[in-house]
Amino acid sequence: MKTTTMLFVSEFEELWFDALQSLMGLRKAGLNHVVFLHVIQREKVAMRRGTGYLKQEERKLREIADIRFIDWAETLFEEGMEVGAHIAIGNVVPKILSVAEIEKVDLIVTARKRRGKLEELFAGSETSDLLRRTVKPVLIYNYLSQSGKVGENPFERLLLALDWSVSSEKVLDFVLSLKGAIKRVEIIHVLSEKGIGKLSKMEAHKVERDNKKRLDEVCDVFAKERFDARPHLYIGSAEEQIEKGASEHKATMIIVGTRRASVWKEKWSGSVAHSLAEKSELPLLVVPADVK
Amino acid sequence: MAKKVLNVEDDPDIRTFVTTVLEENGYIPIMAKDGEEGTKKVKQEKPDLIILDILMPKESGIKMYHELKRDPSHKDIPVVMLSGVSKRTFLRSQVALTEFGDETVPEPEAYLEKPVEAEDLAEILKKILG
Numbered sequence: 001m002k003t004t005t006m007l008f009v010s011e012f013e014e015l016w017f018d019a020l021q022s023l024m025g026l027r028k029a030g031l032n033h034v035v036f037l038h039v040i041q042r043e044k045v046a047m048r049r050g051t052g053y054l055k056q057e058e059r060k061l062r063e064i065a066d067i068r069f070i071d072w073a074e075t076l077f078e079e080g081m082e083v084g085a086h087i088a089i090g091n092v093v094p095k096i097l098s099v100a101e102i103e104k105v106d107l108i109v110t111a112r113k114r115r116g117k118l119e120e121l122f123a124g125s126e127t128s129d130l131l132r133r134t135v136k137p138v139l140i141y142n143y144l145s146q147s148g149k150v151g152e153n154p155f156e157r158l159l160l161a162l163d164w165s166v167s168s169e170k171v172l173d174f175v176l177s178l179k180g181a182i183k184r185v186e187i188i189h190v191l192s193e194k195g196i197g198k199l200s201k202m203e204a205h206k207v208e209r210d211n212k213k214r215l216d217e218v219c220d221v222f223a224k225e226r227f228d229a230r231p232h233l234y235i236g237s238a239e240e241q242i243e244k245g246a247s248e249h250k251a252t253m254i255i256v257g258t259r260r261a262s263v264w265k266e267k268w269s270g271s272v273a274h275s276l277a278e279k280s281e282l283p284l285l286v287v288p289a290d291v292k
Numbered sequence: 293m294a295k296k297v298l299n300v301e302d303d304p305d306i307r308t309f310v311t312t313v314l315e316e317n318g319y320i321p322i323m324a325k326d327g328e329e330g331t332k333k334v335k336q337e338k339p340d341l342i343i344l345d346i347l348m349p350k351e352s353g354i355k356m357y358h359e360l361k362r363d364p365s366h367k368d369i370p371v372v373m374l375s376g377v378s379k380r381t382f383l384r385s386q387v388a389l390t391e392f393g394d395e396t397v398p399e400p401e402a403y404l405e406k407p408v409e410a411e412d413l414a415e416i417l418k419k420i421l422g
Contacts, residue, residue, distance in 0.1 A: 035349075066347075066376065073347050074381040080388030082355050084326075085347050103350065 001177045001291070005033040007100050007136075009092070009110040012038070012065070017072050019141050023109065024079075025153045028180035033082040035103045036072065037096065038065040040089045062087050093129045100136050109139045112277065127277045131258055135292040137174055139253075140277050140284045154283045155181045159251035161188050161242045161272070164214065167257025167289035172218065174287045175255060176225055185229040186249040187218055190241040208233065238272045239279075246282055255285040295421050298322045298339035300330035300356065301374070302348040306406070310343060310374075313410045317417060327351025331359065334366055341421055343413075344400075346375040346382065354385045361397035370401040370420050374413075379403040 008020055020034070045058040065087045073083040084103060088095045100108055112127050127140060141154075160175055162168040175185065189211050196204050215231035222229035232249070234241040246254050258273035273286045297319045299310045307323055314321040322337050324330040328350040334342065342360070346353035353375060361367050373382060382403065390396050402416045 070347055070376045074377055077346075077352075077354055077377065077381055077385035078388060080385070080391060083347065083352055084349050086349050099349075 001106075001173055002030045003106040003137075003178065004030050005035065005103060005105045006031055006107045006109060007035045007037060007096070007103060007105040009037045009039070009096055009108065010068075011092075011111070012068060015109075015111040015141060017075075019109075019111075020072060021075075022152055022154060023139075025155050025181045026107075026178070027081075029178040029182075030180075032080075033084070034076055035099065035105060036069045036083070036085040037099050038069070038085075038087050039092045039095045040065070040087070041092070042090055045089060058089065092126055093133065096130060097133060100134065105136060107139060108134065108136050109141055111141050125278060128274050131274060131277060131286055131288075135288055135290050137285060137287045137291060140280075140286070142281055142283060154253040155183075157184045157186065157250060157252045158182055159186045159188060159242065159246040159249060159254045159282075161190070161238070161245075161254065161256045162215075162218065163189065163238070163257070163272075165257065165259070165289070167259055167287065170289055170291050171255055171257040171287045172221070174291065176222070176227075179225055179227070182227065185222055185227055186232060186245065186251055187215055187222075187229055188232045188234055188242060188245045189215055190238040191233065191235045192238075193236050196235060239275045242272065242276065243280060246280075251282060253283045253285060254280060255287065257287050257289060259289045294318055294320050295340040296320045296322055296337060297341045297343060297417065297421075298324060298330065298333050298337060299343045300324045300327060300333075300348070300353065301343070301345040302326055303345070306345070306374075309410070310413070313413050314417075316410075317414050319417065319421070325349075327353060327356035330356055334360065334369070339369060341401075341417065342369055342371045343374050344371055346373070346377040354382065354389075357400065358386060358389050358394065358397055362395055372402045372404060372413075372416055372420070373400045374404045374406065374408060376406045378405065 003026060040061045044061065045054045069085045076083045086099050096108060131138060160171065191211060196207065199207065211233055215233060219229045219231050232245055234245055242254060254276060256273045256276060258271060276284050277286065297314050299307060299321060301307045301310065302325050311321045322333055322339055324333045326348045344353045344357060357371060386397055401420050
């Protein structure tokens with residue numbers, strides 16, 4: 001698993017060149033190819049009564065995207081990177097999936113994408129839809145708070161959340177493959193408050209000891225690969241504690257794994273990755289359990 | 293015999309424009325919509341000249357040009373760059389590629405920045421192909 005090709009999806013309103021530049025630290029881990037994708041939403045150029053298909057509008061939107069991509073590409077070309085671009089019309093998620101396949105990308109970078117309230121109630125957000133359907137790691141890039149600025153290098157200090165599932169193993173492999181780009185890894189496991197509450201004091205201590213041991217073992221794996229890694233055991237709601245851990249340890253990015261689930265299962269049983277993708281202010285990297 | 297010109301370009305409007313210019317000037321147009329297809333067509337069709345865009349899906353014109361000029365069997369095919377990317381960037385990118393251990397490559401026969409007039413393109417082609 002190596003990250004050599006990255007798909008950078010931009011609608012220009014939410015993901016700019018500064019976000020792309022902040023990811024250039026990945027070159028130390030083998031990144032050498034960036035593919036841009038801009039999707040023009042169909043409703044912007046769709047048939048209207050009296051005017052028909054807005055061909056002129058489509059041409060204008062394509063031209064705007066082309067000018068921006070050329071400007072971004074020039075900087076990357078001059079640094080010796082390979083750059084490609086796709087400008088498409090249609091629905092964002094299917095286009096992302098199709099370009100990711102065509103270009104054989106290793107990582108998808110996108111901003112949080114929302115739908116109308118009613119549509120989100122039934123189908124979830126576009127971000128959730130993408131996370132459900134892709135087999136590629138997805139970096140959901142959020143501009144930090146209200147400042148509109150991005151961190152200089154999101155890979156500098158990672159908060160790696162592990163739940164000891166199969167997807168955790170995939171996340172671990174993925175992070176190890178980014179050697180060179182990452183400075184420090186804060187590894188966190190969150191114990192369920194409910195689960196611990198049902199145990200005797202002795203049993204609770206045993207669970208705590210076992211999990212600390214597992215965290216130490218993971219740190220040893222990282223240490224062998226010359227990563228600076230620290231273990232952290234938290235207790236409470238996974239989503240809340242991951243955010244809290246990220247804040248306490250000044251993480252620049254959160255990394256979690258995800259399993260495939262239906263829209264409804266996800267909606268009612270909840271998914272930490274999907275929930276963080278909707279709320280987290282930090283960039284969030286989600287690695288699917290069936291990553292390819 | 294009419295000479296074959298390969299146009300590697302992802303924009304269908306520009307492909308149509310170049311095809312028209314080529315046909316009107318007595319050349320045989322061959323089309324490819326990205327660098328990957330362009331490389332295949334070079335091997336299959338052995339064109340007399342290549343008109344090459346830069347920012348495209350799958351493989352950029354920068355990579356295709358660099359590989360073409362390092363390939364002994366194709367390095368002598370003249371190339372006209374036709375792109376929105378500036379010549380300065382193109383030349384710098386070729387230098388940047390040599391920093392990774394690649395050999396230096398010569399400059400293209402001509403560099404045209406989009407948009408280009410039909411007469412200018414025809415004149416360049418005539419100058420190179422005769």
